[in-house]
Amino acid sequence: MLGSTLLAVSRNPLARKAVTALPPTRRVVDRFVAGEATADAVAAVDRLTRSGLMVTIDHLGEEVRDTDAAVTTTKAYVELLDALAPLGLGHRAEVSVKLSAVGQALDDSMALEHAREICEAALSAGATVTLDMEDHTTVDSTLDILRDLRADFSDVGVAIQAYLFRSEADCHDLRDSRVRLVKGAYREPASVAYQKKNDVDLAYVRCLKVLMAGAGHPMVATHDDRLISIAELLADRHDRARDTYEYQMLYGIRTDKQQALANSGALVRVYVPYGDDWYGYFMRRLAERPANVAFFLRSLGVGTLPLVNKRDSNSSHTGRRTS
Numbered sequence: 001m002l003g004s005t006l007l008a009v010s011r012n013p014l015a016r017k018a019v020t021a022l023p024p025t026r027r028v029v030d031r032f033v034a035g036e037a038t039a040d041a042v043a044a045v046d047r048l049t050r051s052g053l054m055v056t057i058d059h060l061g062e063e064v065r066d067t068d069a070a071v072t073t074t075k076a077y078v079e080l081l082d083a084l085a086p087l088g089l090g091h092r093a094e095v096s097v098k099l100s101a102v103g104q105a106l107d108d109s110m111a112l113e114h115a116r117e118i119c120e121a122a123l124s125a126g127a128t129v130t131l132d133m134e135d136h137t138t139v140d141s142t143l144d145i146l147r148d149l150r151a152d153f154s155d156v157g158v159a160i161q162a163y164l165f166r167s168e169a170d171c172h173d174l175r176d177s178r179v180r181l182v183k184g185a186y187r188e189p190a191s192v193a194y195q196k197k198n199d200v201d202l203a204y205v206r207c208l209k210v211l212m213a214g215a216g217h218p219m220v221a222t223h224d225d226r227l228i229s230i231a232e233l234l235a236d237r238h239d240r241a242r243d244t245y246e247y248q249m250l251y252g253i254r255t256d257k258q259q260a261l262a263n264s265g266a267l268v269r270v271y272v273p274y275g276d277d278w279y280g281y282f283m284r285r286l287a288e289r290p291a292n293v294a295f296f297l298r299s300l301g302v303g304t305l306p307l308v309n310k311r312d313s314n315s316s317h318t319g320r321r322t323s
Contacts, residue, residue, distance in 0.1 A: 029278055029282055031252045032250070032252045032278075032281070032282060033060070033251070033273050033274060033275075033278045034251060034272050034273065035274050036275060036276045036278075037274070038076070038080050038274075040274055041057055041059075041080060041272060041274040042080075042084065042087075044272050045057065045087070045089070045272060046087065049087070049089055049092055049093070051259065051262070052268075053258060053262050053268050053269070053270050054093070054246070054267060054268065054269040054270070055094070055269060055270050055271075056093075056094045056095065056096045056130060056248065056271050057080060057093070057094070057095050057272045057274065058096040058097075058098070058132070058271065058272065058273040058274070058281075059073060059076045059077055059080065059101070059273075059274065059275045060273050060275035060276070060277045060278050060280075060281050061073055061098070061101045061275060062098045062134065062277075062280060063101075064100065064101055064103065064105065064106075065105060065106070067103065067106065070102050070103035070106065070110060070111075070114060071114070073101045073102050073114075074102050074114040074117055074118060076275070077095055077097065077118045077121065078117065078121040081095065081118070081121040081127060082121065082125070084125050084127060085124065085125040085126070089126070089127070090126045090127070091126070091127065093125075093127045094122070094127050094128040094130055094157075094269075095118065095122060095127065095128075095129055095130075096129075096130050096131075096132050096159075096271065097115060097129060097130070097131055097132060098132045098134060099111045099115060099131060099132075099134075099138070099141070099142055100134055102114035102118070104138060104141060104145075108141055108144065111141075112145050112148055112149070115129075115131070115145060115149060116149060116153075119149060119153040119156060122153075123153065128155050128156070128178075129149075130156070130157035130158060130219075131149075131156065131157070131158045131159065132159050133158065133159040133160060133161050133182075134186065135186040136164055136188055136193065142158065146158050150177075155178060156178070157178030157179065157217075158177075158178070158179060158180070159179075159180040159181075159182055159221070160174065160179055160180070160181055160182070160207065161182055161183065161185075161186075161193075162183050162200060162203045162204035162206075162207045163183055163184035163188065163193045163194045163199075163200045163203060163204075164184065164188065164192055164193050165192060165193065165194070166192075167207055168203065168206050168207050168210060171207045171210040172210055174211075175211055175213065175214025175215070175216055176214050176215045176216045177216045178216060178217045178219065179211055179218060180219035180221050180248060181204065181207055181208060181211060181218060181219065181220060182222075183201075183204055183222075184200070201224075201226075205227070205230055208220065208227070208230065208231060208234060209234060212231070212234040212235060212237075212238050212240065213234075213238055217244060217246070218231075218246075219245070219246050219247075219269070220245060220246065220247050220248065221247075221248040221271075222247070222248075223249055223250070223253060223254045228247065228261075231245070231247070242266055242267065246266070246267035246268065247266055248268075248269045248270070248271055249268065249269075249270060249271065250271050251271060251272045258270060
């Protein structure tokens with residue numbers, strides 16, 4: 001399928017070089033990425049929050065393999081949080097942190113130290129932190145670091161990917177905390193993850209039922225109207241006030257739906273990525289929806305019919321992607 005191919009390409013260094021060298025790519029990336037500098041991210045945050053939306057901000061980058069790069073990413077988050085503090089947004093703003101970007105691939109203790117530094121900066125700014133979840137090999141490490149962080153920062157959230165077989169049990173363990181529920185954005189083997197769209201959707205609903213029944217704060221990361229309707233039904237079933245859960249959607253995708261939900265009184269948080277290491281994130285966004293691929297190819301002046309078929313057109317936004 002097209003989506004699987006693009007997920008494979010997202011980790012191919014030759015493809016990265018080719019795509020990033022295309023002159024029209026930048027204007028397409030701008031649809032999904034707020035910019036490269038801290039000032040770009042802050043400008044996007046100011047615009048979104050003025051319209052009644054909340055934000056979670058991701059400094060793009062992952063799988064760093066040297067200490068200097070991990071330190072640089074950590075400093076970027078601290079700089080961002082320092083820049084957000086004067087806006088006085090409180091918990092309307094948070095940052096999303098990939099532990100692999102702050103040293104997880106090198107050493108868990110390094111990732112914990114850097115994540116703790118970011119949490120301290122978030123606390124000073126009145127903001128919160130959510131740990132992104134990456135491929136299945138990092139889940140145990142991420143949850144271990146989460147437990148260590150919560151000893152001092154009880155409101156740290158975490159993303160759980162519904163397509164992993166283990167995730168329903170993880171949701172039970174985390175049902176009293178802040179959890180961003182996504183479908184899953186990485187190419188995972190059939191031994192650990194559901195492969196069919198319908199199976200992933202059903203797994204998402206099972207996880208959502210667990211979280212909505214708990215005492216935590218579910219963060220329903222989806223662009224799927226059916227799942228949004230199910231979330232509302234579950235919230236009603238459990239007598240949840242509208243400020244005890246939220247929806248999350250990606251920057252630049254279904255902006256009309258984001259605003260409509262916020263206008264209805266729901267909490268809506270926009271996932272705002274920024275930074276110059278945008279390639280992996282961009283390719284995963286293309287993999288999620290053929291409409292995104294068509295938008296990209298039209299910008300390059302290339303036809304789309306050979307690449308998009310009916311089966312692919314039914315694929316959904318699956319998250320680290322927020323769907």
